Amino acid sequence: MDYxxxxxxxxxxxxxxxxxxxxxxxxxxxVYWFSNxxxxxxxxxxQYFENAWETIKDEVYQATNxxxxxxxxxxxxxxxxxxxxxxxxxxxxxxxxxxTNVFIKKEDGTWKLVHEHLSALK
Numbered sequence: 215m216d217y218x219x220x221x222x223x224x225x226x227x228x229x230x231x232x233x234x235x236x237x238x239x240x241x242x243x244x245v246y247w248f249s250n251x252x253x254x255x256x257x258x259x260x261q262y263f264e265n266a267w268e269t270i271k272d273e274v275y276q277a278t279n280x281x282x283x284x285x286x287x288x289x290x291x292x293x294x295x296x297x298x299x300x301x302x303x304x305x306x307x308x309x310x311x312x313x314t315n316v317f318i319k320k321e322d323g324t325w326k327l328v329h330e331h332l333s334a335l336k
Contacts, residue, residue, distance in 0.1 A: 217290035217317045220325035221277065224315075228275045231267045233260040241318060241326035249311070249333050270307065273300035277313065288319040296332060311335050 220239060227235035237256065246253040246262065253259040267273060277294040284291040292315050299308035316329040 217282070217285070217292075217319075217325045220317055220327070221280065221292060221315060224327060225275060225277050228263075229273075231273070233263050236260075236263060239327050241320075241328040244327060245329050247329075247331040247333075270298065270300035270302055273298055290317045290325070291315070292317075295335075 224236070224239040227239055230236075237260065240256060240259065242256070244256065244259060246259050248262060251262060253262050276297045278297060280292050280294040282290060282292045294313050294315075295310055296313045297308070297310045299306070301307065311332055311334045314329070314331040315327055317325045318328045319325055
């Protein structure tokens with residue numbers, strides 16, 4: 215699996231709304247910076263995802279305008295615009311923001327997400 219496929223598969227896993235699927239793409243030491251919270255363990259990250267899926271029903275998450283800023287043998291970093299849509303309190307909502315993802319290549323050749331930073335567009 216290459217880093218571009220890792221990003222694509224991670225987005226697809228996010229859209230399953232099952233953190234067990236997302237977890238497959240995360241490094242054990244992953245740290246997430248959301249606009250309102252920092253998550254420094256897989257349990258915290260999982261709780262944040264579960265809460266988001268509970269808040270925005272039937273959410274569809276997308277990564278657009280992906281730019282790979284660093285592409286090395288064992289690390290890759292990209293930025294992109296994230297877009298989401300779904301239902302909040304029964305009403306259709308959509309939004310977007312900025313994302314940074316850092317991937318590392320593990321000894322078994324798989325690419326894992328070690329950091330994600332999401333923030334609102336300003």
